[in-house]
Amino acid sequence: MLTKRIIPCIDVDLDDDGNPAVYTGVHFEDLKYTGDPVEMARAYNEAGADEFVFLDITASADGRETMLDVVSQVADEVFIPLTVGGGIRTTEDIKETLRAGADKVSITTGALERPELVNEGARAFGSQCIVISVDARRRFDEDGEHYTQVDGESCWFECTKKGGREGTGIDVLEWAAEAESRGAGELFVNSIDKDGTKDGYDIPLTSAVCDVVDTPVIASSGCGGPEHMHEVFTEANADAGLAASIFHFDEYSIADVKSYLDERDVPVRF
Amino acid sequence: MSQQSLTTRSSEDALASVVVVDYGLGNLRSVTRGLERAGAAVTITDDSAAFAEADGVVLPGVGAFREGVENADPIREDLLAVADRGQPLFGICLGMQMLLTTSEEGATDGDAAVTGLDLVPGTNVRFDHGQKVPHMGWNELSVERAHPLVEGVDTETEGDRAAGATGGSVDGRYAYFVHSYYAVPDDDGATVASTDYDLEFPAIVANESGNVFGTQFHPEKSGETGLTILRNFVDICVAYRRGRDA
Numbered sequence: 001m002l003t004k005r006i007i008p009c010i011d012v013d014l015d016d017d018g019n020p021a022v023y024t025g026v027h028f029e030d031l032k033y034t035g036d037p038v039e040m041a042r043a044y045n046e047a048g049a050d051e052f053v054f055l056d057i058t059a060s061a062d063g064r065e066t067m068l069d070v071v072s073q074v075a076d077e078v079f080i081p082l083t084v085g086g087g088i089r090t091t092e093d094i095k096e097t098l099r100a101g102a103d104k105v106s107i108t109t110g111a112l113e114r115p116e117l118v119n120e121g122a123r124a125f126g127s128q129c130i131v132i133s134v135d136a137r138r139r140f141d142e143d144g145e146h147y148t149q150v151d152g153e154s155c156w157f158e159c160t161k162k163g164g165r166e167g168t169g170i171d172v173l174e175w176a177a178e179a180e181s182r183g184a185g186e187l188f189v190n191s192i193d194k195d196g197t198k199d200g201y202d203i204p205l206t207s208a209v210c211d212v213v214d215t216p217v218i219a220s221s222g223c224g225g226p227e228h229m230h231e232v233f234t235e236a237n238a239d240a241g242l243a244a245s246i247f248h249f250d251e252y253s254i255a256d257v258k259s260y261l262d263e264r265d266v267p268v269r270f
Numbered sequence: 271m272s273q274q275s276l277t278t279r280s281s282e283d284a285l286a287s288v289v290v291v292d293y294g295l296g297n298l299r300s301v302t303r304g305l306e307r308a309g310a311a312v313t314i315t316d317d318s319a320a321f322a323e324a325d326g327v328v329l330p331g332v333g334a335f336r337e338g339v340e341n342a343d344p345i346r347e348d349l350l351a352v353a354d355r356g357q358p359l360f361g362i363c364l365g366m367q368m369l370l371t372t373s374e375e376g377a378t379d380g381d382a383a384v385t386g387l388d389l390v391p392g393t394n395v396r397f398d399h400g401q402k403v404p405h406m407g408w409n410e411l412s413v414e415r416a417h418p419l420v421e422g423v424d425t426e427t428e429g430d431r432a433a434g435a436t437g438g439s440v441d442g443r444y445a446y447f448v449h450s451y452y453a454v455p456d457d458d459g460a461t462v463a464s465t466d467y468d469l470e471f472p473a474i475v476a477n478e479s480g481n482v483f484g485t486q487f488h489p490e491k492s493g494e495t496g497l498t499i500l501r502n503f504v505d506i507c508v509a510y511r512r513g514r515d516a
Binding site for chain 2: 001002003005080101127186216
């Protein structure tokens with residue numbers, strides 16, 4: 001039986017000396033230093049992570065170089081899948097990232113601004129390595145296309161750019177279906193409303209996305225403990241749960257999360 | 271195709287020499303590192319002259335069946351010769367599917383003439399029982415029959431490996447899959463290990479004589495289980511060389 005994947009997310013930034021560093025934030029802000037990315041990857045691999053997501057949050061040329069170097073170091077010694085995102089806008093960026101040792105690339109803004117990038121990437125490198133990431137935000141107005149009930153209110157989910165700072169007016173569910181039809185092999189669903197809150201994933205959002213696509217969905221944002229992973233797997237039918245701070249700050253180990261899920265009959269890999 | 275090759279590790283400390291076939295598809299970095307970790311000296315090449323001298327040949331690959339078969343066409347006869355000589359030939363993911371005869375993936379393009387290597391007769395079909403496609407993630411292996419790739423080889427060679435570093439059985443362990451098509455061999459006996467994704471499909475296949483085999487999953491992405499498979503493969507290569515040199 002296919003297992004649910006537990007994925008630590010590692011946000012890579014540069015420290016004051018230009019070295020790679022991991023920071024963890026709340027609501028995409030208030031970043032706090034957490035460690036060296038390669039060291040963290042090693043530790044998570046030994047702890048039983050099913051996959052890694054590395055995000056370059058520097059959005060700079062220096063950051064990009066550093067990121068590719070980190071990816072190569074990790075890929076050379078850790079034999080589990082690596083997804084890399086941040087600033088990917090062209091097929092050349094995709095190629096460079098895969099060549100550095102990534103198995104998949106996660107694309108957000110680059111695909112929203114030029115949807116053909118999804119087709120081009122899938123054609124050149126295969127759908128299996130094209131992950132489309134959305135930073136969704138709840139909107140309680142009349143501008144959306146698909147409405148979902150959240151806490152008794154009707155809202156739609158908007159795709160945002162720049163970590164939620166910029167709206168696009170694009171409905172997440174429309175975009176998810178379009179990205180899939182263009183060749184995306186996986187969808188990575190972040191929630192601006194839930195990011196850093198630790199009060200659980202955005203279940204209405206994740207369920208709605210799982211309902212409109214057949215490709216695997218990685219749920220992200222809001223995980224505060226094993227019960228939230230359980231909720232997103234059983235109530236929203238997500239295929240993978242991503243978390244950062246609960247693992248980075250040693251609140252829970254990956255084994256804690258997997259044991260909790262296993263005891264409740266959610267299939268996980270040991 | 272370029273006639274260049276790259277040997278990535280000195281052969282002195284390696285247990286076996288392995289060629290990773292570079293036919294222009296996929297990222298060869300992880301499979302190369304994984305094989306090196308398992309004790310192989312790896313040469314990445316599309317130069318078929320290197321095939322015969324190697325202790326084993328790996329046919330990697332991600333992407334579409336048609337593209338894979340077409341890209342590998344110039345070395346098709348050389349790959350068949352590897353199988354003929356009894357050399358270990360290991361297909362991974364698309365490389366495994368290419369060991370079969372046909373694929374729905376090729377036929378849907380309107381040209382049924384795309385033929386795989388036909389070393390493990392059968393066809394590749396698409397998941398269509400309502401499963402999420404691609405089948406992506408970690409799934410369990412059930413060993414169906416004996417084969418050195420899934421149970422390890424007794425190479426009887428003290429000193430070949432450090433204690434504890436040997437291969438071994440992978441029954442009941444998890445491997446990482448990413449694929450939309452799965453193999454249906456003509457002969458059920460070709461299935462060495464199977465996996466359940468709403469239906470049972472072959473995770474590992476092998477030909478009758480046992481020297482041609484493949485995994486649908488990516489051993490180079492399957493953590494310790496994958497490294498076990500790669501160590502078993504290196505041991506198969508060592509056994510082949512001993513037999514050939516004896």
